[in-house]
Amino acid sequence: MADETGIVTMDKIVSLCKRRGFVFPSSEIYGGLGSTYDYGHYGVLMKNNIREQWFRSMVQERDDMVALDSAVILNPKVWEASGHVAGFTDPLIDCRTCKLRFRADKLEDAHCGKRPSKRPGEDAQCDLTEARQFNLMFETHVGALEDGSAKAYLRPETAQGIFINFKNVMQLARRKPPFGIAQTGKSFRNEITPGNFLFRVREFEQMEMEYFVSPDEAQQWWEYWLEQRFQWYLDLGLRRDMLRIRAHEADELSHYSSNTSDIEYLYPIGWQELEGVANRGDFDLTQHTEHSGTKLEWVGQDGERYTPYVVEPAVSIERIFVAMLVDGYDEEIVADRDRTVLRLHPQIAPIKAAILPLIAKNDEMVSKARALQNELRHRHMVEYDDGGQIGRRYRRQDEIGTPWAFTIDDQTLEDDTVTVRERDSLAQERLPLSGVREWLEDALEQPWSSPKQ
Amino acid sequence: MADETGIVTMDKIVSLCKRRGFVFPSSEIYGGLGSTYDYGHYGVLMKNNIREQWFRSMVQERDDMVALDSAVILNPKVWEASGHVAGFTDPLIDCRTCKLRFRADKLEDAHCGKRPSKRPGEDAQCDLTEARQFNLMFETHVGALEDGSAKAYLRPETAQGIFINFKNVMQLARRKPPFGIAQTGKSFRNEITPGNFLFRVREFEQMEMEYFVSPDEAQQWWEYWLEQRFQWYLDLGLRRDMLRIRAHEADELSHYSSNTSDIEYLYPIGWQELEGVANRGDFDLTQHTEHSGTKLEWVGQDGERYTPYVVEPAVSIERIFVAMLVDGYDEEIVADRDRTVLRLHPQIAPIKAAILPLIAKNDEMVSKARALQNELRHRHMVEYDDGGQIGRRYRRQDEIGTPWAFTIDDQTLEDDTVTVRERDSLAQERLPLSGVREWLEDALEQPWSSPKQ
Numbered sequence: 001m002a003d004e005t006g007i008v009t010m011d012k013i014v015s016l017c018k019r020r021g022f023v024f025p026s027s028e029i030y031g032g033l034g035s036t037y038d039y040g041h042y043g044v045l046m047k048n049n050i051r052e053q054w055f056r057s058m059v060q061e062r063d064d065m066v067a068l069d070s071a072v073i074l075n076p077k078v079w080e081a082s083g084h085v086a087g088f089t090d091p092l093i094d095c096r097t098c099k100l101r102f103r104a105d106k107l108e109d110a111h112c113g114k115r116p117s118k119r120p121g122e123d124a125q126c127d128l129t130e131a132r133q134f135n136l137m138f139e140t141h142v143g144a145l146e147d148g149s150a151k152a153y154l155r156p157e158t159a160q161g162i163f164i165n166f167k168n169v170m171q172l173a174r175r176k177p178p179f180g181i182a183q184t185g186k187s188f189r190n191e192i193t194p195g196n197f198l199f200r201v202r203e204f205e206q207m208e209m210e211y212f213v214s215p216d217e218a219q220q221w222w223e224y225w226l227e228q229r230f231q232w233y234l235d236l237g238l239r240r241d242m243l244r245i246r247a248h249e250a251d252e253l254s255h256y257s258s259n260t261s262d263i264e265y266l267y268p269i270g271w272q273e274l275e276g277v278a279n280r281g282d283f284d285l286t287q288h289t290e291h292s293g294t295k296l297e298w299v300g301q302d303g304e305r306y307t308p309y310v311v312e313p314a315v316s317i318e319r320i321f322v323a324m325l326v327d328g329y330d331e332e333i334v335a336d337r338d339r340t341v342l343r344l345h346p347q348i349a350p351i352k353a354a355i356l357p358l359i360a361k362n363d364e365m366v367s368k369a370r371a372l373q374n375e376l377r378h379r380h381m382v383e384y385d386d387g388g389q390i391g392r393r394y395r396r397q398d399e400i401g402t403p404w405a406f407t408i409d410d411q412t413l414e415d416d417t418v419t420v421r422e423r424d425s426l427a428q429e430r431l432p433l434s435g436v437r438e439w440l441e442d443a444l445e446q447p448w449s450s451p452k453q
Numbered sequence: 454m455a456d457e458t459g460i461v462t463m464d465k466i467v468s469l470c471k472r473r474g475f476v477f478p479s480s481e482i483y484g485g486l487g488s489t490y491d492y493g494h495y496g497v498l499m500k501n502n503i504r505e506q507w508f509r510s511m512v513q514e515r516d517d518m519v520a521l522d523s524a525v526i527l528n529p530k531v532w533e534a535s536g537h538v539a540g541f542t543d544p545l546i547d548c549r550t551c552k553l554r555f556r557a558d559k560l561e562d563a564h565c566g567k568r569p570s571k572r573p574g575e576d577a578q579c580d581l582t583e584a585r586q587f588n589l590m591f592e593t594h595v596g597a598l599e600d601g602s603a604k605a606y607l608r609p610e611t612a613q614g615i616f617i618n619f620k621n622v623m624q625l626a627r628r629k630p631p632f633g634i635a636q637t638g639k640s641f642r643n644e645i646t647p648g649n650f651l652f653r654v655r656e657f658e659q660m661e662m663e664y665f666v667s668p669d670e671a672q673q674w675w676e677y678w679l680e681q682r683f684q685w686y687l688d689l690g691l692r693r694d695m696l697r698i699r700a701h702e703a704d705e706l707s708h709y710s711s712n713t714s715d716i717e718y719l720y721p722i723g724w725q726e727l728e729g730v731a732n733r734g735d736f737d738l739t740q741h742t743e744h745s746g747t748k749l750e751w752v753g754q755d756g757e758r759y760t761p762y763v764v765e766p767a768v769s770i771e772r773i774f775v776a777m778l779v780d781g782y783d784e785e786i787v788a789d790r791d792r793t794v795l796r797l798h799p800q801i802a803p804i805k806a807a808i809l810p811l812i813a814k815n816d817e818m819v820s821k822a823r824a825l826q827n828e829l830r831h832r833h834m835v836e837y838d839d840g841g842q843i844g845r846r847y848r849r850q851d852e853i854g855t856p857w858a859f860t861i862d863d864q865t866l867e868d869d870t871v872t873v874r875e876r877d878s879l880a881q882e883r884l885p886l887s888g889v890r891e892w893l894e895d896a897l898e899q900p901w902s903s904p905k906q
Contacts, residue, residue: 021519021625027528029617029745033605034596036524038618041626044520044636048508055501061830063837066474067497071489072639072656073591075480138526140591140607142643142655143487152486154593154607164482165491172474173494174840183497186525186639190595202595203525292482377514384516387627 008329010268013322014197016329016340020400022046023198035191035201042400043321045350045381047205050320051184053347054207057232058182065209066173068183070161073142076152081291082160082284083255084153089133090192095120096127103192104131136189154188159312162210163284166296166308170212177298177308178221180211184317196269198318205318211311212298215282218309222259222279229275229313230263237345237448238327242266243274256283265323274323275315282307324348328401330452334426337391342401343424345448349401352380353440356393358409360386368433369408372418375437380444398423404443406436424451461782463721466775467650469782469793473853475499476651488644488654495853496774498803498834500658503773504637506800507660510685511635518662519626521636523614526595529605534744535613535737536708537606542586543645548573549580556645557584589642607641612765615663616737619749619761623665630751630761631674633664637770649722651771658771664764665751668735671762672712675732679714682728682766686716690798690901691780695719696727709736718776727776728768735760777801781854783905787879790844795854796877798901802854805833806893809846811862813839821886822861825871828890833897851876857896859889877904 017023021040027033039047059065079085091104098113102120111117112126121128138154155161162181169181184207191200198204213221226245233243248260259279264271285296285307297307328343346352355373357365366386373384383402385393390407397405407419417430420439431439470476474493480486492500512518532538544557551566555573564570565579574581591607608614615634622634637660644653651657666674679698686696701713712732717724738749738760750760781796799805808826810818822837829835836855838846843860850858860872870883873892884892 019625021622024618024621024625026524027531027617028621029741029747029749030528030530033524033526033528036526038524038614039522040618040622041519041521044522047522056831060834066494068494069492069497069500071479071486071491073486073489073641075483075486077483078480138593138595140593142591143645161491164480165477165493168477168481169474169493172472172477188526192596288482294482296482378509381513 007331008268008326010197013268013325013329016342016399017043017325022325022400035195036203037198037201042350046324046344046348047317047321049348049350050317050324051205051207053236054232054315055182055184058180058207058209062180064175064178065180065182066169066175068162068165068169068181069185070158070165070183072155072186072188073140073152074155074161074164077291078160078164078288079137079153081287082163083287084137084156084160085135087255088137088156089135091131092134092192093120093131094129096129097125101134101192134192136191138188138190156189157187157314158183158185158206158208159210159314160284162208163288163296163310164292166210166212166285166288167294170298176300178211178213178217180209182207182209184208198322199267199269199272201318204316206314206316208312208314210280211313212308213311214298215306215309218279218281218311219259222277222311225311225313226261226263226277229277229315233263233274233323235447236324236348237343237450238265238323239450239452242323242327244271246271254278254280256280265319265326267322267326272319274319275313277311277313280310280312282309284310327450327452339395339398341398341423343450343452344401344403346403346444346446349403350381351383351397351400351402352376352404352444353382354393354397354402354405355382355384356390356405356407357386358390358407364413365408368412368416372406372408372433372436376440380440394421404440406431460784461721461779463650466721466778466782469795469852470496470778475778475853488648489656490651490654495803499777499797499801500770500774502801502803503770503777504658504660506689507685508635508637511633511660511662515633517628517631518633518635519622519628521615521618521622521634522638523611523618523636525608525639525641526593526605527608527614527617530744531613531617531741532590532606534740535616536740537590537609537613538588540708541590541609542588544584545587545645546573546584547582549582550578554587554645587645589644591641591643609642610640610767611636611638611659611661612663612767613737615661616741616749616763617745619663619665619738619741620747623751629753631664631666631670633662635660635662637661651775652720652722652725654771657769659767659769661765661767663733664766665761666764667751668759668762671732671734671764675712675730675764678764678766679716679730682730682768683716686727686776688900689777689801690796690903691718691776692903692905695776695780697724699724707731707733709733718772718779720775720779725772727772728766730764730766733763733765735762737763780903780905792848792851794851794876796903796905797854797856799856799897799899802856803834804836804850804853804855805829805857805897806835807846807850807855807858808835808837809843809858809860810839811843811860817866818861821865821869825859825861825886825889829893833893847874857893859884 022043023037025032026036026038092101093104100113102110112120142150142152187206188203246262257278262273263275265274289296299305330341357369376382403423405421416433421428475496476490478485479489479491545554546557553566555563565573595603595605640659641656699715710731715726716728718727742749752758783794810822826837856876858874869886874881
């Protein structure tokens with residue numbers, strides 16, 4: 001595997017992201033804000049593609065799914081019922097000298113505020129408190145009460161917004177178990193030790209689906225979703241040997257879960273969770289039933305009655321984003337020149353096709369290239385580029401993962417054909433101009449697998 | 454105009470939204486959370502369509518635009534520089550008796566906390582303070598400092614995330630004025646007097662674009678964007694006589710703006726801002742240059758140097774969402790029966806086509822209907838419905854704005870044709886099953902205008 005030879009390091013991914021404007025540190029002109037990132041042009045396009053693929057496979061192509069978009073700031077009772085107010089915490093230690101806080105369970109990785117910085121407790125001046133529990137939810141206050149009693153939280157997960165709407169949605173959408181509710185959206189966690197690029201960030205975009213089933217079918221649905229979700233990554237071209245499934249040990253299972261497995265990816269920092277698939281049982285619906293007084297249960301026409309179990313595949317766009325960049329990143333030497341290429345699945349690639357007039361000053365070439373651009377861009381994200389030597393333009397597109405380039409050249413002026421160059425194989429063939437759109441749309445639907453080994 | 458005859462009231466829109474699961478009050482099982490809404494299945498689909506249309510016209514189909522997705526929680530210095538910490542306020546009055554807060558400029562609409570409720574100040578027990586300025590930004594705290602000094606804000610607009618990335622983006626994307634940076638995303642405002650359904654909500658999704666131009670071209674670009682944005686609404690089928698442009702009076706202009714016009718829509722509550730198009734001048738880039746010490750300016754190769762002016766079209770998805778529902782809502786009597794129909798532009802309609810087997814128990818019809826569904830849904834949001842009489846199924850689709858229904862009936866079994874029923878005209882024609890997909894994709898690209906008058 002390329003990645004075990006050290007070709008793909010996190011530094012190279014971060015560097016490419018910054019250089020080509022996929023992702024860069026937020027608020028940089030003000031010195032940044034720890035572990036917060038802004039997404040540039042290609043990053044936005046790639047995130048949109050990931051979200052759309054998820055939505056297509058989870059909602060659009062299924063009969064048993066309902067979409068939802070719940071608010072970020074919910075009634076605070078939601079988080080009491082869910083257990084987040086009491087239990088969504090990290091153990092923290094304060095230093096009375098430098099006034100910094102550290103995760104008690106990660107002291108060995110921490111640096112104190114003194115210069116030269118040491119591990120907390122290492123210096124004689126360190127004056128550490130006992131560990132206390134620190135809640136990871138961002139707090140804020142809503143509305144008009146003078147005494148500030150309207151404390152509220154930014155959601156740390158989208159899942160609870162689904163549970164509290166279970167009854168609403170089941171009735172309005174005329175559903176019965178098994179059915180799912182899917183949503184994407186930002187969640188916020190006040191991480192004390194964020195880091196590792198996009199791995200542990202304070203705001204991130206979740207894609208969560210809660211699947212409501214009869215209790216005695218929960219185990220089989222959990223197996224079904226684990227398999228479905230694993231296959232989704234393979235279909236999007238992630239390499240099989242970079243993925244694995246790891247069952248949670250008894251001591252790492254959440255209190256509500258009887259069964260959780262992570263789909264892990266071999267990131268440059270090691271095997272890490274890409275997506276989690278949990279059997280949450282009836283914990284959430286039972287909690288919200290108790291706290292709200294509204295019975296969240298299924299009642300069949302034949303009098304059958306139960307609180308559904310919930311199977312949850314949950315992932316953040318950021319983790320998929322990084323996995324796909326790592327999986328696709330490649331360096332090779334072609335014709336004595338270095339080439340950096342992102343071998344992304346065409347559906348994930350930010351730009352589907354580049355349109356390149358060979359000679360930028362040839363009006364006829366430019367005119368035909370612009371006409372092709374206009375034909376394609378209503379339905380596809382394409383990029384017109386007339387800047388510099390054709391080789392340099394190809395390299396720029398390789399680096400952002402553009403699967404195909406259409407070049408308008410001398411022969412185009414003679415016979416209205418264009419050269420299509422394929423990113424991975426570098427193969428070139430000629431197509432009639434009039435057939436480019438259909439060719440592209442067909443190519444986008446073909447299965448794709450990574451040529452990386 | 455239908456809306457002046459009182460057919461379309463906000464109550465009817467709210468009722469339809471709740472009945473069909475477009476939008477409903479958030480956290481309802483916990484008694485709600487004032488002016489916060491969750492979007493159900495059709496609401497999510499419709500919002501996605503609005504966002505995609507905006508992104509397509511603003512980014513995908515243009516050469517001069519760069520996409521961005523900046524963080525919600527930025528370095529707090531951003532909001533000092535922008536003027537929001539000092540000036541993004543409403544004047545508030547507290548009542549020392551009932552502990553509630555009121556907008557000083559909206560006292561006549563307010564109710565005090567006593568029962569029976571009166572206007573603040575009306576009752577002898579009311580004990581009102583002087584008006585004080587109350588900041589509309591949600592506050593929170595970020596990270597690890599023990600003394601809580603890391604105060605931060607939820608962004609009240611996405612625009613500032615664009616300004617602070619101006620230099621980054623211009624360099625990475627190799628741009629020069631005129632060019633724009635576009636982004637969509639949630640913003641948050643701690644409104645004291647929210648209300649009117651989705652009009653004034655505490656979290657909303659903005660679609661903002663900042664267009665950077667040479668100062669002496671700012672006026673003409675402002676005119677250009679005002680015209681472009683107005684035309685966008687017409688292209689999406691909003692009725693011409695429900696739209697108008699209104700220039701801000703001198704006394705309502707923001708301090709930074711030399712010119713702002715609103716595109717207004719005639720909502721059931723009257724003419725209200727749909728989108729604002731402002732000439733922000735060089736206010737923002739100058740402020741951030743001063744506060745950050747980073748020069749945010751354009752320097753040409755010929756030594757030309759200036760701080761660009763900014764033209765900003767800014768809108769929230771919620772306002773478009775309501776305008777389109779109001780514009781499309783219609784009631785009529787067809788064949789002696791009431792029909793409620795949403796006459797939405799096909800690109801905006803949540804479901805593009807319904808697929809209806811005439812007789813739900815006829816296996817052959819079901820099989821052909823399912824095959825058609827499978828063919829269409831990879832690329833389009835379609836809905837299979839076999840529940841109840843065909844007339845009821847048509848009505849259900851009318852009410853959510855589905856432009857076409859394909860019915861598989863007896864004749865389909867004979868000659869493999871289907872009936873396509875058009876939502877607005879109720880016209881029916883027959884198509885070969887094998888041509889449905891192409892027919893639908895062609896129909897989706899046709900211009901559409903509202904049959905409502």
